[in-house]
Amino acid sequence: MKTEEVDFLIIGSGVAGLRAAIELAPYGGVLVVTKDKPNESSTEYAQGGIAAVMSDEDTVGIHLEDTLKAGDGLCREEAVKVLVEEGSERIKELISWGAEFDREGMKLSLTLEAAHSRRRILHARGDSTGKELERVLLKKVLSLKSVRKYPFAITMDLIIKDSECHGAYVVKDGEVIALLAKATILTTGGAGQLFSRTTNPMVATGDGMSIAFRAGALLEDMEFVQFHPTSLYSPTAPQFLLSESMRGEGAVLRNINGERFMERYHPMAELAPRDIVSRAIISEMVRTDSRHVYLDLRHMDKDFVKKRFPAIYATCLRYDVDITSDLIPVSPAAHYIMGGVKTDLDGKTSIKGLYAAGEVACTGVHGANRLASNSLLEGFVYGARAGSAARNTVISPSKSACYDPASGSIPDSEEIRRSLRKIMWEKVGIIRCANSLDEARRALRVHNHILNEDYCRRHELELKNMLTLARIIIEAADMRKGSVGAHYRSDFKDRGPNWNEHIAIDKGIIFF
Template identity: 40%
Template sequence: MKIITTDCLVLGAGLAGSAYALHLARAGRQVELLSLADPLQANSDWAQGGIIYDTSPDPARLTQDILDASDGTANPAAIAQLVQEGPAAVKELLIDELNVGFDRETAGGLHLTREGGHQERRIIHTKDTTGHSILAAVAARVDATPGITRRSGFVAIDLLTLSHNSTEPLDRYEPLTCFGCYALDTATGEVVAFTARKTILATGGLGGVFQHTTNQPGSVGHGVAMAYRVGARLMDLEYVQFHPTVFFKKGAQPFLITEALRGEGAVLVDAHGRRFMDGVHPLGSLAPRDVVSRAIQHHLAATGEPCAFLDLSALKPDFIRERFPSIHERCLANGVDITREPIPVVPAAHFSCGGVHTDLSGRTNVRQLNAIGETACTGLHGANRLASTSLLECLVAAKACARADLAELTSEASPANVRITNIAPPQPRVWRSPDKVADPLLIRQDLQQIRQTMWNYAGILRSPRRLARARRILLELREDIQAFYRDCRPTRDLIELRNAVQTALLVVHAAALNPVSKGCHHLEAGD
């Protein structure tokens, strides 16, 4: 078995993982950056709307907007960190260093837009492809930075801990400590052990455990499942945010329709052109995402209609083509001219507000194991995320985590962490794979059953009875999948299936334990 040793092992090359890697490498540390596929196959790349930047008029209003969107449940300390450190993080990396081509006014200033839940315009963007513009620039800088080894096509299998994977028997008496991971090289089928002083989970979200999602393929909660298996604390997993507007047409590939369209004046209507959101919330179509998603779902259930519609008639055709070129082109390719007709939309699983619990420096309860980005949960989003906070959270969390890690790695004595931080990581046990090859048909069938179960029983509208049924189905599935996994050589699809069923069970368990409807977690009365 090949063993690769490094200072920092980053699992996930989206914005959070890539930004962290830059900070550590620039400080002279060696970084291994693993990702499932190519550098831009991350949820960060599909973020359309923008990133919060200009809070100068009144930072307190942003604080209030985040708190209001969370239904009063967000962590005030996490909000304060984002509001105070966010603008500088954007300016330093994205504007001053990378010169990301954010849209500008005629006079040269940054163009600011507004999204749902925001009281004012404070979001910068590059047309409707902000995430792609940002991640492409960051990825290019990562590739040009000495000290970072990018390994695409590597799938983390399990985290290494002193308790479970060290060849030294006495290590099991040490506190719970992570020292890397086993990962599958999908190009060769070889399992490689990566040992590190710091391991960072930046694996993205878990939307892929639902039948309808805006997430990239493979987003099934890898980090959550791996962390759970080694004893990390998880929290708020019941709060899965469903984006209210995803393109809907039978036989067409669904894709995100940015909230910025509603920020610029588009409104939600039914099949008869009626604005059904105006009677639901004071902000109408710009209400927080959880409110809009539930309203659409209730409306569709009551009317039997297959979708709602986004009416763009208040926007001029030239403005639509200029401001939202990607959405215009993709809709046109699917037979919908959004300069002349409304966009058919439905909700889909979008963002996990919960995850692996961390402090504001990314530390988990497992020593030397950190989590950042959507994988982590500082409580910033509480029960529901405010639009355009996710990319900003990636930058702020990466910087804070890097700052704390560098302080520990450079200190001569760190008593609480000396077992891994200041000496070489231990020798991991050799990985041994079975010879049997997994049946891909069975994997696809099981994953489809997980997704349908989660969508039908643990989706936008839940009930104790639905959740209990989901749990029974998923527990039986997990037993079958675990037996399947033990008998077969690991593949990307098999690893994803194993993590998907575990993540799905964790979401259902968290939802069943919480009897209070808040934000994204909504229980139907009387069931």
């Protein structure tokens, strides 16, 4: 088997991975492995913006309060403190690297999003913030001689010896390669593809969480999945996100009879926390026997809408929806996973030599529900922290590695993937109960044999990871017998006993 030694191995090239790479560059050779082209990530598609305290009307104390409130009692306060205190420093650094955030005159233009009590969301090119961030980060990485990108290489599993992480096995051009490293950082992003309705790109199949789980790492808060209230609903269009900042700027929701309904569900109406808006939409859809509701911007200035949301305007127009004059059909979609590989404030996981940052990680920053626009910030703050901590890792790279994955395919893999995503959406989605979770568990159990095989093609590897993670989310959702944050149980509508405890899972707890 081909073996390569590097100082630092980073798996994933979104905001967290690239920021970690920049931090590590002065301390040795850094290899950034990514399973697609370098910019293909959730980061690239982020629209609304990035939250940080950048104005005199705002303070880190208020940002902290807003984040804790959204997290519904389950945030780790010390992790949130780090996020809000270090956030503005990371943004200033980014601007010094060339990030062009939108401005009003000389001042940064700050917008409002749900559950933020101050305007603190920086945005770029209107609604293409993620593209601008990836552009700047990739340019910065390109200027660093010690960082090498390794695209179209999918990570299969970690190399674990004596309970320490020594790197990872990847497949590139059909060849399995052992990448041996002093420290490995997982920055593989989220898992929205587990659900049939999602805003996430195809790469978001939860690989990092499943890989870490198989290696024996602890995962936490896996029952908390955030569903974005507004993704474009059209049988002919992709599930395109309609950013929260549209509601922040004044867009309202209407049911198919044209009635505004959010005021009936929450005093903050359209700017209530995402889980409340998503559940309100589902209730209205059921009540009016419809598959969607509408987002309405028709009362807003047309030129402002086109200028503020140029990418959304252009995309919707391509599917015959003019957002300045038409009602936009929308429905909720899986958007973000609050849980992940449990880490401390330096990105350290429960496995020595293995770090995690960004959406794959669970620092506890988001608690039971993420405050909008805090995740890009988390990628910057904790990507840098993980990089900084990893440089001091003392793992000596193992000299040998051996892996012999089957090259077989899974018959009906497309069909299994489709049915898994449907099951997760219908049974483990916005509203769950013991019966639905059990139905999901039983339906997926028939594919358990896939979990015990090794594969070396992207499609099969992703399916195996999706099946692993689906089972983990089902078990965590079943264990939490109460409704907190984004986790809503129709059979346990109250918070339930021990609601403020975190559910941690590793392979010793779940036997498939």
